[in-house]
Every structure is written in C-alpha cells, then in structure tokens.
Amino acid sequence: xxxxxRPRRLRRTPALRRIVRETTLDIADFIAPLFIVDGHDILRxxxxxxxxxxxxxxxxGSEIDExxxxxxxxxxxxxxxxxxxxxxxxxxxxxxxxxxxxxRVRREAPEMVVIADVCLCEYTSHGHCGVxxxxxxxxxxxxxLELLARASLAYAEAGADIVxxxxxxxxxxxxxxxxxxxxxxxxxxxxxxxAKFASAFYGPxxxxxxxxxxxxxxxxxxxxxxxxxxxxRELQLDADEGADILMVKPxxxxxxxxxxxxxxxxxxxxxxxxxxxxxxxxxxxxxxWLDEExxxxxxxxxxxxxxxxxxxxxxxxxxxxxxxxxxxxxx
Ligand code: PBG
Numbered sequence: 001x002x003x004x005x006r007p008r009r010l011r012r013t014p015a016l017r018r019i020v021r022e023t024t025l026d027i028a029d030f031i032a033p034l035f036i037v038d039g040h041d042i043l044r045x046x047x048x049x050x051x052x053x054x055x056x057x058x059x060x061g062s063e064i065d066e067x068x069x070x071x072x073x074x075x076x077x078x079x080x081x082x083x084x085x086x087x088x089x090x091x092x093x094x095x096x097x098x099x100x101x102x103x104r105v106r107r108e109a110p111e112m113v114v115i116a117d118v119c120l121c122e123y124t125s126h127g128h129c130g131v132x133x134x135x136x137x138x139x140x141x142x143x144x145l146e147l148l149a150r151a152s153l154a155y156a157e158a159g160a161d162i163v164x165x166x167x168x169x170x171x172x173x174x175x176x177x178x179x180x181x182x183x184x185x186x187x188x189x190x191x192x193x194x195a196k197f198a199s200a201f202y203g204p205x206x207x208x209x210x211x212x213x214x215x216x217x218x219x220x221x222x223x224x225x226x227x228x229x230x231x232x233r234e235l236q237l238d239a240d241e242g243a244d245i246l247m248v249k250p251x252x253x254x255x256x257x258x259x260x261x262x263x264x265x266x267x268x269x270x271x272x273x274x275x276x277x278x279x280x281x282x283x284x285x286x287x288x289w290l291d292e293e294x295x296x297x298x299x300x301x302x303x304x305x306x307x308x309x310x311x312x313x314x315x316x317x318x319x320x321x322x323x324x325x326x327x328x329x330x331x
Contacts, residue, residue, distance in 0.1 A: 031316065032074070036080065036097040037054045037079075039082060042055060046207060048207055049204050051282075057100050057104055064108060064109050067320075072317060072320050078122060079123075080122055085125055086124065087120075088123030089123070092153070094158065098117075098158070099158035114160050118163050121167070127206075144169045145175035152188075164191040172192075191243070194234050196222055197224070197250065197254065231254075232264060246261060246265055249274060251273040258303065258306040273315070296318065297322070300315065
C-alpha cells in the first residue's frame, strides 16, 4: 500500500535537506561573552570553560580581532574589579574594567555592538547581586535599583549600545530606563534578563567572575526552575517597564519558556546558553564522548528553533568559524 506522505524523499541529499530546512543559524545571532579584569598583562584561562579566559584590557584587542574575523558582531562584557566592597561601587567606576573595555572597543571596532552586563555580584564583597539589609541577611531590592542605574549610566557614558541588567531586582528595567533617559541616553537599549532562573548551571561563571555568594544563595531574587507561568509574568513586567530585548536564561533546560515567550511577546528574544551548559558539552567532547561540532550546533539550533532571535553563547567564536567554513564550501 502506498503511503500518503513520504517525507524521506526530502532527506535524500544535502541539497534537498537544505531547501526544506526550517531553522538556520546566522553568525549575527551570536553574542560573545568576555570577562575583563583590572590590571595589566593578565590572560588567565578559566579551567571549566576551555577557550575562555579572564583578560586585562591589553589582551582585549587580539580577541576582538579574532571575533571580528569570525564575523561576530556583538559582545557582552563582564567586569572583575581588583577591589570589592559591600555596595559594589566598582560597578559604576568610570575607570573600572568594563567602562575601559567599552571605550577600547568603541575606538578599535566601532561597528561592534557592545553590551554591558549590569549587576553587582562581581563587585560586592559578599557576592550577592544587590546590597544587603543592615542585619546583613537579606538582599534589599529598592536600594539596589539606584546602584544598578548608576552602573548603567557609567556604561552608557563609556559608549555601550546596550545595557543588560541581570540582577533580577524588581523594577530594575524601569529604574535604568528612567536614569538613562534623564542622562540623555535615550538611544541606549536595555536587554532585560527577564526570566533568570536560580540555576546550578551558573557554576563555572562564578569561578570566571569570582562572584560566588559568600553566604546563602540567589533563590530570593532569581526564579524557581519549576515556574513557567511566573517566568512569562516576569518577562511581561520587563516589557512593560521598557525593555527593548527580553531574555530567558539558562537556555537548554528552559526551551519551553523560550518558545512560549516567542509566541507571546513582540520584542526580540535572547537566550543565554550559560557557562554550565558550555562546560558540560566541552567536558563530554574532551572525553571523546560527543562529537563536538555536532553537539555544539545541535544545542544552538535547538535554542533558535525554540524561538530565540539572539543567542549569548560561549561557543560564539567556534560556531561562527564553523559556519564560515560551511558557507565557503570548505567542509
Ligand atoms: C550576574 C550573572 C550571572 C550570569 C550572568 N550574569 C551569574 C549569576 O547569577 O550567578 C551567569 C552566566 C553564565 O553562567 O554563563 N548576576
């Protein structure tokens, strides 16, 4: 008996598969995270994230060159200051690592989209994303807003195109939008980490950014992995507060939320394939347990297919290079 449908016919050759492909990765989808440290001549590899390092400003230029050559058009900057304090004042220091890096990239690669992560955890001595109550036990939402706004202004002044608040404080997008507008930075956009979950997959990042909380955890401000509807509500709030781009983070374990968000919101949607997702794949590949290129692309195409327009990923450079080779017909 003849089958009504024979989808297999369309899978016979690479060219057939290509013309019916529903999702493709574009190098312009990728955002490459970079870790900038205070100091000189520092290039400190991050052991759990092969291929990534903490770098001082003098080691930034060569990395930017490599990213540009690979076709990467946007970067996300994290700063690691030499001194931390209780309120994270290094976050808005115009001579801090991130403002310095922004100025450098603006000068050397003016076309690059520069995104600055806005959070206090890399800058506070206690490692939390906001300031603590007097008793010291809890993170205070409202007093933190003003500090996040101050940091955003410092990055805008240095020349950032986009600020990306990741502290998960309620009202952070509105506070930052108000401060940016008042400072004359109406053109600086906000990428809101709207649905950011309290995730075990941030482990390697905390080594990279030296931002592990000294006590407790982030569950009072980051989201419960069990809550999908609440994630959409959080994203809605950020959209209402003026976010220009919404983000779901991590990516892999939250593809359902990414998909729901892509149907619900008429804003560009970003996904953050976080440090632990990268570390996991790298470790398995280094052991020869997975084929690296295939595993990398499968994880990225899954994120794109779920609905992400942009992907922040530690694979950015590697994936871009592989796409360049494919497009040149070399593989
Ligand atoms: C800052 C921040 C974190 C990440 C991005 N911004 C860490 C955290 O919340 O602990 C994690 C990114 C990654 O794991 O790659 N709050």
